[in-house]
Amino acid sequence: MLEAKNLEFYYQEKQKFNIPDINLAPGEQLLIIGKSGSGKTTVLNMLGGLLKPLNGEIHIDGTSLYSLKGAKLDKFRGKNIGIIFQKPHILSPLTVEENLKLANFFSGKPSEKIDGILKELGIYDKKKSKVTTLSEGEAQRVSIARALANSPKVILADEPTASLDDANAATVVKLLKEQAEKFNAALVIVTHDQRVKDHISNQITMGGLV
Amino acid sequence: MNMLKLSWKYLVAKPLNTGLNILLLALGLAIITVLILIQDQFENKMTKDSQGIDLVVGAKGSPLQLILSSVYHIDFPTGNIDLDDATALTRNRLIKNIIPLGLGDNYQGYRIVGTNYDYLDLYEAGLEAGERWKKPFDVVLGHEVAEKLELKVGDNFIGSHGIGSSSHEHDEHPYTVTGILNPMGNVLDKLVLTSIESVWYTHDEEHDHEKFEAEVAISGFPDPGDEDRELTSLLVQYRNPMAAVQLPRMINSRTNLQAASPSFEISRLFELLGIGIKLVQGLxxxxxxxAGLSIFIALFNSLKERKYDLAVMRALGASSGQLFLHIILEGVILTFLGALVGMIMGHLFLSIIVSLNEQGAISSLSASVFLVEELYILGYAIVVGILASLIPAYNAYQTDIAKQLTKS
Structure with a gap:
C-alpha cells in the first residue's frame, strides 16, 4: 500500500537525513519516533506528496507519487492521503461540517460519509459549530475527521498529540488506530511523544544525521 | 461546497473589512451611475423637446437663454418682440411655419404659455379630458400640472405675473380649464397652455368684455386690433435645408430680432456642462x-494570515490553480456586490435629488430608468476586482505547502 525506497533529502548538503525504507500493507501501522530535527516531519511531508524527495521513490497503491505533476498530484493526495497536522488547522471561516465538505470538494468525492465520521469521533453535535468554539481536543478530532472524509488509503499524522493533555492524547491515538483499521488504511504517526509509544508496536526510530 | 461559496465564507468572516470595501467601490460607482442617468435623460429630453423646432426667434440677448426659455421653459425670456416684426417674418419663403409664444405668467410656478394649436400639434399632444381652448382665458393643462395641482376640467384659477412662483396676481381674470393633456413625457407636462389672446388680455388695463367672448386664433397670429401687441418668441420650421444656411444670418443681421438654433445651442450647453461632468467623473x-487599492491591500494582508489555510487546502487536494481562483473570486465577489450596491445607491441618490426639486429641469428626470450602460459598470467593476486580486492570487498560487505547514 505504502512503499518508500531509498529516500534522500537534505536542506544542507552536509546534513543529509538518514531515512529508513518504509513498506506498509493496508491496515498496517507505523510509528516514527525521533527528536526534533531528526527529519521525521520531512519524511512525512514526502510521504504526503507535499515535498519532493531529492532521490528515491514513493509508491501509494501502486502509483509512483512523484511521477504525478501539478494538479494531478494534488488530486491524488486529496483522494488517497489523509494528513493530520500537529495543530488542527481547521479553516476558521467554515463550520466543522463545511471543513469536511471542502475536503470532499477538492478531491471530487461525494460527501455522504460526513455524518458517520463525525458520530464515530464523537463530535456530531459540533457539526454546525465554528472552530473557535471548539476545545483543543475537539479541534484535533475535527482534523482527524477531515483527514478521513475522503476514505484515504494512507493516513499520515504529524505529532497529533503534541498539544493535547494525557486523556485527549490517548483518545486521539486510539481513534487514529481504530479509524485506520476501519478504512483498512496504512497509518503512519510521526512523534517524539513518549505517550504514544505503547499504542503502536511497529516502530522506527530516526536518529540524527548521516 | 464550491469555489464561490468558499470565497464567500472568507469574505463574510470579515464583515467590517468586506463592508467597507463594498461601500467604497459602491460610492464611486454610484456617482458614475447618477452621471450616466442624468446625462442620458437630459440629452434624451432635450432632443425630444426640441423635435421639429428648427429655429427660435426672439428678442436680442443670449441665444442660449432664448432656447432655454422658449423650448425648454427653464430660463427667463430675453424680452418681447413686436408683433409687426414677427408678421414681417412670416412672409419669408424659407419658412414653413411659425408658432408664436407669449410667456410671462405662471400659476403656482407652472408657466402659462400663450400659443396656438400648432404648438400642440408639434408635439402631437392628445387630450386626456376636455377639449382645446376656444376662447380667451381657456387653458389646457399639462398632465403633471393637473395632477400636482389637482385641477379638473371646469376648474378656475388665477394666474400670477412673472415666470417663477408668487409675485402679484392678476386678480381680474380667472382662467378656466377646458382640457387636460395626455402624459407626454416632455416639456408639455409642466405647462399651462392657452391662447396668445389670453396672455395679451391679462395684461391689458381696460377690459373689453366683448373681446373675451370672441373665438381665438387657432393658427398663425391673432388679430391685434388697433393696439400694439407683442410676442415673446417664435418657433420656426424651415421649408427646405437652404433655410438653415440663410435664415439665421438674415434674421440676426437685418432685423432687430435674434435667431438661435436649438441643436447648436444645446450642444454648446453640453460642452460647457461637460467640464463639470468631467470633474465629477474624475472624482x-x-x-x-x-477602492481597488483597498481591495488589493485587504486581500494582500489577509493572505498573510491565511497562508496556513491555503496550505491546508492544498493538503486536502486543492490545486494551485484552485487557490488562484479562490482569491480572484474574492475580489470579483467584492466588486460585483460593490457594483450592485453602487447602482442601487445611484438610483436612490437620483430619486432623492428629484424629490427635492419639485419643479425645474431636474424634476423631470426619472430614477427608475435602467440603461445598458449600467451593465458596463458591472463589467468595469469586475475588471477592477480581477486587477486588484491578481497579485494576491499569484502569491496564493505559489504557496509552498510543506514549508507553511511545518512552520508552527
Missing part, C-alpha cells in the same frame, strides 16, 4: 481606483 474614477 468618481479616483474613488474607484482607491
Amino acid at each position: 468618481a474614477i479616483v474613488i474607484i481606483v482607491i
Whole structure:
C-alpha cells in the first residue's frame, strides 16, 4: 500500500537525513519516533506528496507519487492521503461540517460519509459549530475527521498529540488506530511523544544525521 | 461546497473589512451611475423637446437663454418682440411655419404659455379630458400640472405675473380649464397652455368684455386690433435645408430680432456642462481606483494570515490553480456586490435629488430608468476586482505547502 525506497533529502548538503525504507500493507501501522530535527516531519511531508524527495521513490497503491505533476498530484493526495497536522488547522471561516465538505470538494468525492465520521469521533453535535468554539481536543478530532472524509488509503499524522493533555492524547491515538483499521488504511504517526509509544508496536526510530 | 461559496465564507468572516470595501467601490460607482442617468435623460429630453423646432426667434440677448426659455421653459425670456416684426417674418419663403409664444405668467410656478394649436400639434399632444381652448382665458393643462395641482376640467384659477412662483396676481381674470393633456413625457407636462389672446388680455388695463367672448386664433397670429401687441418668441420650421444656411444670418443681421438654433445651442450647453461632468467623473474614477487599492491591500494582508489555510487546502487536494481562483473570486465577489450596491445607491441618490426639486429641469428626470450602460459598470467593476486580486492570487498560487505547514 505504502512503499518508500531509498529516500534522500537534505536542506544542507552536509546534513543529509538518514531515512529508513518504509513498506506498509493496508491496515498496517507505523510509528516514527525521533527528536526534533531528526527529519521525521520531512519524511512525512514526502510521504504526503507535499515535498519532493531529492532521490528515491514513493509508491501509494501502486502509483509512483512523484511521477504525478501539478494538479494531478494534488488530486491524488486529496483522494488517497489523509494528513493530520500537529495543530488542527481547521479553516476558521467554515463550520466543522463545511471543513469536511471542502475536503470532499477538492478531491471530487461525494460527501455522504460526513455524518458517520463525525458520530464515530464523537463530535456530531459540533457539526454546525465554528472552530473557535471548539476545545483543543475537539479541534484535533475535527482534523482527524477531515483527514478521513475522503476514505484515504494512507493516513499520515504529524505529532497529533503534541498539544493535547494525557486523556485527549490517548483518545486521539486510539481513534487514529481504530479509524485506520476501519478504512483498512496504512497509518503512519510521526512523534517524539513518549505517550504514544505503547499504542503502536511497529516502530522506527530516526536518529540524527548521516 | 464550491469555489464561490468558499470565497464567500472568507469574505463574510470579515464583515467590517468586506463592508467597507463594498461601500467604497459602491460610492464611486454610484456617482458614475447618477452621471450616466442624468446625462442620458437630459440629452434624451432635450432632443425630444426640441423635435421639429428648427429655429427660435426672439428678442436680442443670449441665444442660449432664448432656447432655454422658449423650448425648454427653464430660463427667463430675453424680452418681447413686436408683433409687426414677427408678421414681417412670416412672409419669408424659407419658412414653413411659425408658432408664436407669449410667456410671462405662471400659476403656482407652472408657466402659462400663450400659443396656438400648432404648438400642440408639434408635439402631437392628445387630450386626456376636455377639449382645446376656444376662447380667451381657456387653458389646457399639462398632465403633471393637473395632477400636482389637482385641477379638473371646469376648474378656475388665477394666474400670477412673472415666470417663477408668487409675485402679484392678476386678480381680474380667472382662467378656466377646458382640457387636460395626455402624459407626454416632455416639456408639455409642466405647462399651462392657452391662447396668445389670453396672455395679451391679462395684461391689458381696460377690459373689453366683448373681446373675451370672441373665438381665438387657432393658427398663425391673432388679430391685434388697433393696439400694439407683442410676442415673446417664435418657433420656426424651415421649408427646405437652404433655410438653415440663410435664415439665421438674415434674421440676426437685418432685423432687430435674434435667431438661435436649438441643436447648436444645446450642444454648446453640453460642452460647457461637460467640464463639470468631467470633474465629477474624475472624482468618481479616483474613488474607484482607491477602492481597488483597498481591495488589493485587504486581500494582500489577509493572505498573510491565511497562508496556513491555503496550505491546508492544498493538503486536502486543492490545486494551485484552485487557490488562484479562490482569491480572484474574492475580489470579483467584492466588486460585483460593490457594483450592485453602487447602482442601487445611484438610483436612490437620483430619486432623492428629484424629490427635492419639485419643479425645474431636474424634476423631470426619472430614477427608475435602467440603461445598458449600467451593465458596463458591472463589467468595469469586475475588471477592477480581477486587477486588484491578481497579485494576491499569484502569491496564493505559489504557496509552498510543506514549508507553511511545518512552520508552527
